[in-house]
Amino acid sequence: MAKTAPRTVLITGCSSGIGLRMAVQLAQDPGKRFHVIATMRDLRKKDKLEAAAGDTLNKTLTIQRLDVCSEESVTECISSLPGKQLDVLVNNAGVGLVGPVESISIDDMKRVFETNFFGAVRMIKAVLPEMKQRQKGHIVVISSVMGLQGVPFNDVYAASKFAMEGFCESLAVQLLKFNIFVSLVEPGPVNTEFEMKLMEEVARSEFPGADAATVHYFKDIYLPASHEIFTTMGQTPEAVAKAVVNVIAKERPPFRTQTNALYTPLVALKYADTSGNLSVGTYYNLLFRFTGLFHLSMSFLKCITCSCFRRRVTPA
Numbered sequence: 001m002a003k004t005a006p007r008t009v010l011i012t013g014c015s016s017g018i019g020l021r022m023a024v025q026l027a028q029d030p031g032k033r034f035h036v037i038a039t040m041r042d043l044r045k046k047d048k049l050e051a052a053a054g055d056t057l058n059k060t061l062t063i064q065r066l067d068v069c070s071e072e073s074v075t076e077c078i079s080s081l082p083g084k085q086l087d088v089l090v091n092n093a094g095v096g097l098v099g100p101v102e103s104i105s106i107d108d109m110k111r112v113f114e115t116n117f118f119g120a121v122r123m124i125k126a127v128l129p130e131m132k133q134r135q136k137g138h139i140v141v142i143s144s145v146m147g148l149q150g151v152p153f154n155d156v157y158a159a160s161k162f163a164m165e166g167f168c169e170s171l172a173v174q175l176l177k178f179n180i181f182v183s184l185v186e187p188g189p190v191n192t193e194f195e196m197k198l199m200e201e202v203a204r205s206e207f208p209g210a211d212a213a214t215v216h217y218f219k220d221i222y223l224p225a226s227h228e229i230f231t232t233m234g235q236t237p238e239a240v241a242k243a244v245v246n247v248i249a250k251e252r253p254p255f256r257t258q259t260n261a262l263y264t265p266l267v268a269l270k271y272a273d274t275s276g277n278l279s280v281g282t283y284y285n286l287l288f289r290f291t292g293l294f295h296l297s298m299s300f301l302k303c304i305t306c307s308c309f310r311r312r313v314t315p316a
C-alpha cells in the first residue's frame with residue numbers, strides 16, 4: 001500500500017509549555033505522519049525546543065519565526081511554506097491576565113485580546129483561502145475551560161477565550177462545506193510557565209484603582225485557592241499535548257475536547273441550571289464561604305471524578 005505523505009502541521013507559540021510539547025510529540029510520531037513547523041515570536045528562545053526535538057530537528061521538525069500579533073510576520077511565515085500549503089494549523093500562542101478589573105488598564109486588556117483572539121483569527125485568515133481551495137484542512141485552537149466557564153479575577157482572559165469559542169462555533173459550520181474541520185481543545189490548569197508569568201505580573205502590581213477589600217479577596221483568598229487548583233488538578237503539558245495529537249490524528253476530529261476530567265464537573269454546572277445560579281453560587285461558595293474547606297472540596301471533586309467511579313457498575 002502506498003504510504004501517504006506526512007501532513008504539515010504549523011503550531012504557534014512553541015518556545016515553551018504546551019506548544020513545545022505538541023511540536024515534539026508530533027515530530028516524534030512513530031508513524032512519521034507529520035511534518036511540524038514549530039513557530040515562536042522570538043528565535044532567541046529556540047534552545048529548549050531544539051534540545052527537546054533531538055534528532056527530529058530539521059527532519060520532521062523545523063523552527064520558524066512567527067509573531068501572531070504581526071501581520072507582516074504571519075504573511076512572511078505562511079509565504080515561506082511550499083505552495084503556502086498547510087494541512088493543520090494549531091493556534092496555541094496565548095497569554096494570561098489575572099487581577100481585579102479596576103486595576104487593569106484597557107491597553108493591557110487589549111493586549112490579551114490581540115494575542116488570544118485577534119492573533120488566532122489572523123492565522124486562520126492567512127490559511128483559509130488555500131485550505132478552501134484544496135477543500136482540505138484542520139484548524140485547532142487551544143482554548144481553555146475558561147472559554148466555557150468564567151473564573152473570578154480572570155475576567156478578561158476568560159472573555160478572550162469565550163470570544164474564540166464563539167468565533168469557532170460560527171466558523172466550524174461554514175467550513176464543513178469545504179471539508180475543513182475546526183477543533184477547540186479546552187484544558188483546565190496546566191503546569192507550564194503560564195502560572196509563573198502571571199505570578200510575576202501580580203508581584204509587580206500595586207493594584208491601582210482597586211479598593212482594599214477587593215485586593216484582599218484577590219491576594220489572600222483567590223491566589224492561594226488558585227495555586228491549590230494548579231497543585232491538585234494541574235495537568236502536565238505532555239498530557240495536554242497528547243490529547244491534541246489524538247485530535248489531530250483523527251479522520252473526523254471532534255469539535256470540542258476537554259482534557260481534564262477532574263475539571264469537567266465545574267464546567268458542567270452551567271448546563272445543569274440554565275438560570276446560571278448554580279454555577280455562580282457554587283463558585284461563590286467554593287471561593288468565599290467554604291474557604292477553609294476548599295482543600296476538602298477539591299479532594300472530593302477529585303474523588304468523584306476519578307477512574308474508579310467511572311467504571312461501569314454491574315448489577316449484583
Ligand SMILES: NC(=O)C1=CN([C@@H]2O[C@H](COP(=O)(O)OP(=O)(O)OC[C@H]3O[C@@H](n4cnc5c(N)ncnc54)[C@H](OP(=O)(O)O)[C@@H]3O)[C@@H](O)[C@H]2O)C=CC1
Pocket residue numbers: 012013014015016017018019040041042045066067068069091092093094095096115119142143144145186187188189190191192193194195197237
Ligand atoms: N497553562 C494553563 O493553565 C492553560 C493554558 N491554556 C492555553 O494554552 C496555550 C499555551 O499556554 P501554555 O503553554 O500554558 O503557556 P506558556 O506561557 O508556556 O506558552 C505560551 C506561548 O505563547 C507564546 N506567545 C505569546 N504571545 C505570542 C505572540 N504574539 N506570537 C507568538 N507566540 C506568542 C509564548 O511565547 P514567548 O515565550 O515569546 O512569550 C509561548 O511560547 C495558551 O493559549 C493558553 O491560553 C489553556 C488552558 C490552561
Ligand SMILES: CC1=C(/C=C/C(C)=C/C=C/C(C)=C/C=O)C(C)(C)CCC1
Pocket residue numbers: 143144145146151152187188189190222225226227229266282283286287
Ligand atoms: C475552579 C475554581 C477556582 C479556580 C479555578 C482556576 C484557577 C482555574 C484555572 C484555569 C486555567 C489556568 C485555565 C487556563 O486557561 C476558584 C476560583 C479558585 C474557586 C472556585 C472554583
